[in-house]
Amino acid sequence: MSRYQAMFDRLEQQQQGALVPFVTLGDPDVATSLSIIRSLIAGGADALELGLPFSDPVADGPTIQKAAIRALAAGVSQADCFSIIATIRAEYPDLPIGLLVYANLVVSNGAEAFYQRCQQAGVDSVLIADVPVREGERFNALARANGIAPIYIAPPDASAERLGQVAAHSEGYVYLLSRAGVTGADTTLQAPAERVIRALKAANSAPPLLGFGISNPEHVQAAIAAGAAGAISGSAVVKIIEQQLHDLPAMYAALEQFVATLKAATNKP
Helix, strand or coil, X not given: CCHHHHHHHHHHHCCECEEEEEEECXXXXXXXXXXHHHHHHXXXXXXXEEECCCCCCXXXXXXXXXXXXXXXXXXXXXXXXXXXXXXXXXXXXXXXXEEEECHHHHHCCCHHXXXXXXXXXXXXXXXXXXXXXXXCHHHHHHHXXXXXXXXXXXXXXXXXXXXXXXXXXXXXXXXXXXXXXXXXXXXXXXXXXXXXXXXXXXXXXXXXXXXXXXXCHHHHHHHHHCCCCEEEECHHHHHHHXXXXXXXXXXXXXXXXXXXXXXXXXXXX
């Protein structure tokens, strides 16, 4: 059984949804990044979604773009990022860990070598943000050959045919967008049409996790109420890092408390 399946089974028994925070690896430096991730887990994160710092993150808004800039300015390398993952994997052997990356990072030193590094570090899934399903088959094959679940994005306006393709090729979970556009912590959440979730479930998809704009407990509750298996919160988490760079103990405490607050909202009625 995969770590994702074990997590979803456990949460179903507990009548909870999944809370999955996102951060950029190496932001603002390697040591602090490790402590940040430990704070997220201490707050109750059910899984992690982690980004590799990249110079042109086209799916991300300014908050996560600045996180990537901080990591790159600190000289954080891809090897550093995999070292962070390996450390977290050793400390938390059952925690699902997913990567959200861009195609350039996968292919720059060879896609096969990239997936091998993922497997060695203990990564469970890889979502390539700028690779749609129709172009993903070669990545799927390499992922599966290394025991890595390929993840695809389900847009809120996708046709039934496209949702069926996303369902057929995603393993672990499906990344369900609350809206079109780039990442960002909105004050109002555009909850997905229940049609999208019904279509995914009808296609026997992996559990859908709702992302983009998840920034408070009400957003998490709305995601669960709409039928999502959980929620992914990125920009709101990374914003705390940005605001507390001058006081690391305060940052860690704020991150743990924020995740705990969102996690409490995953309880199903």
